Amino acid sequence: IAGITQAPTSQILAAGRRMTLRCTQDMRHNAMYWYRQDLGLGLRLIHYSNTAGTTGKGEVPDGYSVSRANTDDFPLTLASAVPSQTSVYFCASSDLYDTGELFFGEGSRLTVL
Amino acid sequence: GQNIDQPTEMTATEGAIVQINCTYQTSGFNGLFWYQQHAGEAPTFLSYNVLDGLEEKGRFSSFLSRSKGYSYLLLKELQMKDSASYLCAVRDSNYQLIWGAGTKLIIKP
Numbered sequence: 001i002a003g004i005t006q007a008p009t010s011q012i013l014a015a016g017r018r019m020t021l022r023c024t025q026d027m028r029h030n031a032m033y034w035y036r037q038d039l040g041l042g043l044r045l046i047h048y049s050n051t052a053g054t055t056g057k058g059e060v061p062d063g064y065s066v067s068r069a070n071t072d073d074f075p076l077t078l079a080s081a082v083p084s085q086t087s088v089y090f091c092a093s094s095d096l097y098d099t100g101e102l103f104f105g106e107g108s109r110l111t112v113l
Numbered sequence: 114g115q116n117i118d119q120p121t122e123m124t125a126t127e128g129a130i131v132q133i134n135c136t137y138q139t140s141g142f143n144g145l146f147w148y149q150q151h152a153g154e155a156p157t158f159l160s161y162n163v164l165d166g167l168e169e170k171g172r173f174s175s176f177l178s179r180s181k182g183y184s185y186l187l188l189k190e191l192q193m194k195d196s197a198s199y200l201c202a203v204r205d206s207n208y209q210l211i212w213g214a215g216t217k218l219i220i221k222p
Contacts (some may be wrong), residue, residue, distance in 0.1 A: 042214035088154060099144060100204055104155035
């Protein structure tokens with residue numbers, strides 16, 4: 001059982017470059033999320049999707065975009081990376097019709113130089 | 114605004130009991146979660162409370178008082194592997210999770 005798979009696990013990126021973080025789940029959850037986690041700030045929601053074909057903005061959406069073409073995949077794109085986007089990124093999924101417990105991927109550590 | 118407060122750091126001794134508090138002010142309430150996160154790893158689910166009272170699961174228990182906007186996570190018989198951050202999160206009226214910044218728990222022998 002894979003659960004949620006994120007790729008890459010770690011990446012160093014030059015400022016100004018485009019980057020896509022991949023996220024795939026095999027639990028058939030309706031909702032998916034992208035969070036960033038920075039020291040002392042906790043988890044902050046970037047974008048979410050409650051069902052395939054729809055997306056919404058979270059607390060810190062600027063500089064990021066997402067798409068949800070199907071149930072399983074929820075990629076996060078940084079169109080032009082900046083150093084302030086250096087962070088650990090977590091993808092998560094949940095079943096909105098249940099308790100809403102989030103299942104997390106292992107995280108992607110991104111460094112923008 | 115919406116807010117979740119929990120202590121930044123706590124220290125406890127192996128074998129002892131520790132209580133981690135969480136207070137919240139949110140737009141609506143649809144459940145409170147506790148997650149555990151070891152350094153360098155993803156958060157993992159510990160407990161879920163939607164009604165007032167105590168939920169016990171092995172060495173871990175979680176309490177909720179909706180009228181006080183208050184929860185605590187109780188860890189008994191502490192083990193070194195319990196050293197981690199503990200995250201409190203509340204699901205609001207829009208079914209979005211509001212996260213606290215987490216409590217780093219340090220266990221000393």
